[in-house]
Amino acid sequence: MGHGAFEQTYAASEDRYEKMEYRRAGASGLDLSAFSFGLWQKFGTDYPYETQREIVLHAFDLGITHFDNADRYGPPHRAAQKCLGKVLAKDLAPHRDELLLSTKAGNPIGPGPYQKGGSRKSLLSSLDHSLRDLGTDYVDIFYSHSPDESTPLEETVGALVSAVQQGKALYVALSNYQPERAHQAAELLREAGVPLLVHQPRYSIFDRTPENSGLLELAQQDGFGLVVYSPLAQGLLTDKYLKGVPSGARAENSAFLSPDVIDDTYRQRASALNDLAAQRGQSLAQLALQWVLRRPEVTSALIGASSVWQLDHNVEALQFPPLTDDELAVIEQHGIHGTGLKK
Ligand SMILES: NC(=O)c1ccc[n+]([C@@H]2O[C@H](COP(=O)([O-])OP(=O)(O)OC[C@H]3O[C@@H](n4cnc5c(N)ncnc54)[C@H](OP(=O)(O)O)[C@@H]3O)[C@@H](O)[C@H]2O)c1
Structure with missing residues (x-):
């Protein structure tokens, strides 16, 4: 799709559902697009x-149904939701029933006591505000963005349940919870008749936490899906940083990806993975995305993109044959946990 192709009116691609794979979220009845x-x-x-x-409209044209947001995303906070709200109002309104919209609350969005944490007040007032940002009556998935040890888990879970009972969310979810607290929350949610749909952890070739912590096994056991974020390690699992930091790349101007992590060790590991990808006739990004999706517990790989080209390229990962055991063994040699992560 050429630049400016959506300037006038938007007509969704008719074959959008043929290009994407859909995967069931845990023991629920809901399928998510393999890419969110x-x-x-x-x-x-x-x-x-x-x-x-x-970019948003192109994602929809590629069969991506799930759009992930949070009250915090911007800058400034709430700007990303307002941006999506504008696209919804102008272009995607006829397709609201085909979309899964997510939002999250609980991470700090301001100095006030109700602008952070897992209290009932904080979560439900944030959700109301997010519905206004998005210009929609309900979100499909409402997340507790992070655990809050200073609030009783019963209160946080109770707020999620209320969101569903009030018709403001269809499903509920957790992000960044350790397995033990996630399990406790899943139990409380089950008792309340509002099962946990998904958990959202960080997972990539360079961040093995969900494997090491037991979260993957817990997902199977408790029947929730995983929507894994930063599967490209924010771009480190692409070829873009192999020869420095290109202009406009995230590592140039983000508080979350420091150029300091792009050192010789990183380059050596990423280059070896890049060579393996080249032998398979694909890019490192495509290999890294196939890698997270190889696990049945992973419902969807949650990607970002700063161009339509990146989206097209990344979604093409679905077209390649699965990774073989030999290839997975090579990935183990170079995909060392902690590479590129802030110390
Ligand atoms: N729950 C949480 O606490 C939490 C935390 C973080 C993220 N998330 C969610 O996860 C989503 C994805 O996270 P993420 O953006 O870190 O994911 P990611 O897919 O690991 O990184 C995406 C970034 O990598 C670069 N990129 C993507 N494809 C590329 C390609 N083919 N070649 C070169 N560069 C490429 C782009 O950055 P540039 O072009 O800008 O360099 C893009 O924005 C977020 O938007 C958010 O919804 C959730």
């Missing part, structure tokens, strides 16, 4: 709306 699209970075007011709109 996240608006964490580059969907604030610091980037051009027309580019943002083009």
